Structures are given as structure tokens and as C-alpha cells.
Amino acid sequence: MAVTDASDTLHAALEGVRQVLGPGAAFGQPWKLAGGAMHDSWAIDRMDGGGARELVIRVSPAGRADHQKTRREFEVLRVAFRRGIRCPEPIGIGQCTTGEDYLVMARVSGDANPRQLIVGERNANARVNIVPELADALAKIHLISPDDAAAAPSMRAPGAGEDPLAFERGVVEETYRADLLNAHPAIEWAWRWLDKQLRTLSPTGREHCVVHGDFRVGNMLYDDQGLTAVLDWEGTHIGEPEEDLAWFCTRVWRFGRSELEAGGLTSREAWLNAYEQASGRTVSRERVAAWEVLQNIRWCQITMMQARAHLDGRTTSHELAAIGRRTAETELEILRLTGVVERMGRRAG
Amino acid sequence: MRDRAANARDRWERFQFQVAANSIGVLLRESQLEDGFIREEWRGLDMLLGTEPLPEGQAALTNRLNQRNDELVTHIRAGRFDGDSEEQLVRHLYETVMNKVRIASPNEAV
Numbered sequence: 001m002a003v004t005d006a007s008d009t010l011h012a013a014l015e016g017v018r019q020v021l022g023p024g025a026a027f028g029q030p031w032k033l034a035g036g037a038m039h040d041s042w043a044i045d046r047m048d049g050g051g052a053r054e055l056v057i058r059v060s061p062a063g064r065a066d067h068q069k070t071r072r073e074f075e076v077l078r079v080a081f082r083r084g085i086r087c088p089e090p091i092g093i094g095q096c097t098t099g100e101d102y103l104v105m106a107r108v109s110g111d112a113n114p115r116q117l118i119v120g121e122r123n124a125n126a127r128v129n130i131v132p133e134l135a136d137a138l139a140k141i142h143l144i145s146p147d148d149a150a151a152a153p154s155m156r157a158p159g160a161g162e163d164p165l166a167f168e169r170g171v172v173e174e175t176y177r178a179d180l181l182n183a184h185p186a187i188e189w190a191w192r193w194l195d196k197q198l199r200t201l202s203p204t205g206r207e208h209c210v211v212h213g214d215f216r217v218g219n220m221l222y223d224d225q226g227l228t229a230v231l232d233w234e235g236t237h238i239g240e241p242e243e244d245l246a247w248f249c250t251r252v253w254r255f256g257r258s259e260l261e262a263g264g265l266t267s268r269e270a271w272l273n274a275y276e277q278a279s280g281r282t283v284s285r286e287r288v289a290a291w292e293v294l295q296n297i298r299w300c301q302i303t304m305m306q307a308r309a310h311l312d313g314r315t316t317s318h319e320l321a322a323i324g325r326r327t328a329e330t331e332l333e334i335l336r337l338t339g340v341v342e343r344m345g346r347r348a349g
Numbered sequence: 350m351r352d353r354a355a356n357a358r359d360r361w362e363r364f365q366f367q368v369a370a371n372s373i374g375v376l377l378r379e380s381q382l383e384d385g386f387i388r389e390e391w392r393g394l395d396m397l398l399g400t401e402p403l404p405e406g407q408a409a410l411t412n413r414l415n416q417r418n419d420e421l422v423t424h425i426r427a428g429r430f431d432g433d434s435e436e437q438l439v440r441h442l443y444e445t446v447m448n449k450v451r452i453a454s455p456n457e458a459v
Contacts, residue, residue: 034360183418186442188425319365322372328449329457335446340439 009059009100013042016057016102020092021046030057043107054107056088062099068153070101073234075152076144076210077105080233085140086133087230110221110228115255117217118264122224129226131266132274134215134248137230139279142241144210149236157238158208164239165287166198169294176301179308181324186331187300190293193338197290204240204284211239216253217263242284245275246291251333252299289337296334303327378452386448387414393441397421397430 013030021027030042033056041058060066070093077090088105095101117123117130149155158167173191213235221229247253249261249268257264262271272283307324310317335341350370357363387410391403394417401417404410424430430438450458 182415183422185418185421185425185438186446188422189430189438189442192425192428192431318372319368322368322375325375325453328446328453331446332450332457335439335443340443343436343439344443 009040009061010042012059012062012096012098012100012102013040013044013057015096015098016059016094016100016104017044017055019094019096020104024048027055055091056105056107058103058105059096060101062096064101066101067095069234070103072152072154072236074103076149076236077233078151079144079148079210080141080230083140083144085137085230086227087137087233108221108229110223112218112221112231114218114253114264117222118255118257123222126222126224126226127265130222131262131271132278133227134220134230134263135271135274135278137227138212138215138241138244139275139281141212141215141230142209142244142279146208146210146238149210152236155210155236155238163198163201163203164208164243165201165290165294168239168243169194169198172294172298172301175305176297179301179305181304181308181311184300184327184331186335187297190297190334190338194290194293194297197286197293201286201290202284204242204287206240206281208238208240210236211241211244213237213239213244214247215244216248216250217255217265218253240287241275241279241281242287242291243295245272245283246288247295249288249292250295250299252330293334293337296330296337300327300330300334303330375453378455382448382452386445386452387411389448390414390445391417393444394418394421396437397434397441398424 010030010032017027017030018025025046026048028045028047030044033041033043039058039060041056044055044057046053046055060070074090074093077087080087081089088108091104091106093101093103111117113120117126146155146157156171158164176187212230212233214232215230219230219232220227221231248263248271251258251261254260254264260266261268265271266274268288272285272288275281276283303323303326306320307327310320310324332341350366350373354363354366354370357366388403391401391410391414394414395401398417398420401413404413425438447458
């Protein structure tokens, strides 16, 4: 199979595969997989019949110091895979002599295109089946305790007894203020709204658990029957289930089906019901509502960070420049979630 | 640009042309609508922070608008709008954000 892109990371992909499989392993020519703003992913087939035959090697550019993050993801994936969660089997990690970090996994079949999942005619069955499958996968992820993932380094975690929402609020605010380009009064008001909720929300009394951290349509593989794998585990940390449940509902991940709050696939309530059925646990709707506001603020921070990357000259990209304009959409969603739009007596979007 | 997107060679190229087309749309709407929206925002800030004359010239207006929004943020963080004055604040926030969305993503503002 011909190499489709003469990327700098091809040499790293080849070196990484040799380091993991051993110098005697035979494999075919790698080809670059589509997608991924942060890493390059290369597909490669092992040819000599030992171990997994179809592989993916994900390479982080040199200089990003991703080794701890890659190891963290690898260790959590090991636990997740052993527990039967639909995810790629992790095979090995390492660092190339030229500084790139890599992660080798077994390749899973499926499509990653979120818009096709949500609107594609051939995916009608997948849309029906995938919601309970996603709920099941998430419920199993949330059964992984901090002790179970002890081998994963530097897992961001609230302190013992600390409210995970309060903890993440601090994390998000720190990065938000660092990336802020100009004043956003609507988001500032949302911070105060969130603080009022934190004063009145009841803690769940549950132990903290591993959360995926980026569980959304777009970070999964599916086929015409449903879910084949949950991807992109680099954001895992310690928290509570409502965080992942809320991120899945963030408006930006609905890909045009805004009326279906949960990933453009189903209503928020149906999603939470599916999770409760899969997990046997009760979900706090009030906590999900507060998390949704925080998660939308987090998305605003991400849009600002991406716009800043263009404005600072680190990356010249009209995409990144344009995405900064989309912060306003998320501000409107925040005003919707906090009841302001309803107070104004209108429906927006 | 939209024609180029429809006839693109692959998904990546289609996406680039779509982003470019959307960006041009933003610039067009900005040229048509922003002047009025800025003046509305200024009047909203007058209601919340006290009346101030409109500066002369676009650059001075934009600069002072940013400063007033910084002031508004300071007041919000200090809790000045908690309580009875919150209604006036959220109305201003709603109108200002809606106007931004009308420029950036008009389909979201329906």
C-alpha cells in the first residue's frame, strides 16, 4: 500500500513499530490515516503472523513532551481493554530517537466520521443500537477506580472528599483565563451561575472514578450496526460520571442535529436513562446541568486557544482563525442552559 | 467558494473551501451589521455602567468598547449584578451574544 503523505512522522512510525515488535518482525508499508489535529496515525500490517496483525501507530510530534500523557493513556487502555470495554487493544508505547512519542494499538474496523453516523442513511441501525452501547461502555469506564488505574502516571484528580465539579471548575478556569483573547461578560456571568450551583448541589456520596475526559461523537468508531471502539483516551483523569455524560451533550458535538441533545443521536433524558440502565446507578440531573455549563465554557476556552494559536503565529490556519468566531454560538448555548434564553421569552436554535 | 467545495477532489479540500466560504460570509455580514450592533452594545453598557459619549472613529470606538467590557467583567466578578440588577445584565448579555451569533452563525440565531 503506497504511503499517502510524506509526513515527518513516517520515520517515527517505522522506528516505533520496530521497537515494539522487535527487529525481526515483518510488516508492510504504512499508510497515513485521516483526521487528528494533534497526532499522526499510521496503519500498518504485521506480515509474519505473530500477535495482532492489523496495527495503528499514533505518533506525537517531537518537542511536545507527550511521554507521560501517552503512558497514562496506555495504562488506562490496558485496564479498559481487559474489562471488555470496546476500545483498541494497546500493544506498546515508547519514544523515538528523534523525540516523538508513539502508541501502538491493534487496529479496529469502523468509521470515525461523526456526521455520517448522525445523518447517513446506511447508519440507521447504528443510530438505534449505538446509544445503549455507548452508555454501556461509559458505565464500564466509570467502574475503573483510581486504584485500578494506579499505573497511569499523573492522573489529574480531586482531593479525597473534594467535589469533582468544583475541582474541574478550577482546572477549566485556569486555562480559560490563560487563553482569553478579550472580555466575555456572558461567560463571566456563567462562572458566577456555576458557583451558585456549587453552593447548593448535593454531593453524590460516590467514590471518584476514572472518566474518559473526551467521550463524544467523533471519538469513536462505528459500523452499520453500532459501536466498534471508543477512541482518544488521552484526556482520562479522575472525576465523576456526570462529567462525561455532560460532555457528550455539548452542542458542538451534535453535528447539525441540535434538537437531539445527546451527540445528535437522542435526547438528553434518553441518554441519561440509557446510562442509568447500563450502570445501575442514578444520575443527578442537577449535576449534569451544572457540568454542561462548565463543559460549554471549556469548549469556549478551546475555541479561544485555537484562535490564539493562529493569532500568535504558531500555526497559520484560516480554520483556527475562523473557529474563534464560533465562541459566540457556545455563549448562546450557555445562556440557553442557564435559563436566560427562556427568560427572554424567545427560543434560539 | 461553495462551488469549489461542491467540486472538491476530496474531503479535506471540501472542508477547506467550506471554511473559506463561511469566513467570507462572516466578513460580509460583519460589514453590513456590525456598526449597528456595536452601537447597540454601547447603549447596553451605558445602562449598566453609566452613560458615556461614543468615541469618534472606528478604532477608538472598538478600543473603548473592549475597555468597557473589561469593566463590566470586573463588576460581574465582584457580584455587583447579583440580585435585582441581574435582569438588566442578562438582557444585555443575551442581546449582545445574539448579535454576535447573527454575524458568525446566522443559522444558530433563529
